[in-house]
Amino acid sequence: MKKTILTALTSCALLALATPAHAVDTNVSIGVKSKDALFIGESVGAAYVIVRDKRDGDILVEGRTTGHAGKRDLVMAPSTARDAVIIDEDTAHFEFSLDLYEPTPVTVEVSGPYAQMQSLARASADYLLIPGKDYTQGNGIIVEIPGFIVDVMSPPANRKAKFSAEGTLPLQVNVTKLCGCHIDKDSPWPPERYEVEAAIYRGEVLLASLKLDKAEQPGIYGTNLKFEEAGTYRVVVTAFDSKTLEGGMDSTTITLDP
Helix, strand or coil: CHHHHHHHHHHHHHHHHHCCCCCCCEEEEEEEECCCCCCCHHHCCCCCEEEEECCCCCEEEEEEEEEEEEHHHHCCCCCCCCCCCCCCEEECCEEEEEECCCCEEEEEEEEECCCCCHHCCEEEEEEEEECCCCECCCCCEEECCCCEEEEECCCCCEEEEEEECCCCCEHHHHHHHHECCCCCCCCCCCCHHHHEEEEEECCCEEEEEEEEEEECCCCCEEECCCCCCCCEEEEEEEEEEEECCCCCEEEEEEEEEE
16 A cells, blocks of 8 residues: 555656746758769759658758758868768758757758759658757768769750751760769769760661760860761760769750751
8 A cells, every 4th residue: 555655656757847848949061963973063053951850751850951062171082081071061961950849850851953844853761869969060961963964965955956967966065063063084073984975866776876075174074976868866974983983964956957
């Protein structure tokens, strides 16, 4: 009987001490990084970030990154220590504060770059946000997106021309990492590392595959296209990194009148 009374009194004491949970400011910084390159910043239209409650899918916060791509010597250092800080205060990020009253599992969804919609890519990562913890310290949260910006500069979309059995059409393409980092010699992204190719289709039939030549200008590739007859053709250009297995693409169409 005494034990029962003591247990009841202890329970009442604990209930008396209990207070409702109060929301705590939790600061978060999220950077969106191009895989094997720098951050996706304003120079390429920035990246968009959505943070969802993993339990019900509700959006807790969303917004666009602001800032630059980061310092190459920090981000792409040949040997980076485990906890090395690779960002500075101007590196592109999305910073916010959430009022949390309990540990909250979230999914961080990122997409970009928004100035090159043909190369828009997405990625996501799961995190646990614990009330009061500082998620801005060090590098903050970083989510990587694989891929390339591939931009067919010439011929433009729906190009029309007169067919000539002897003539050619120049194909010129700009290829960069998603951060806008140019492929160029004496950079962390040398031309010999990447395969840039064009596939020529008529309808669903693949007619030819061509390797594009690197021009002197950073990131520019090209070749001359020759066609056997009049018709409408689709040109699909791809970039590929055999080390990281990243890829990117863009396409255009050409109509050659008889």
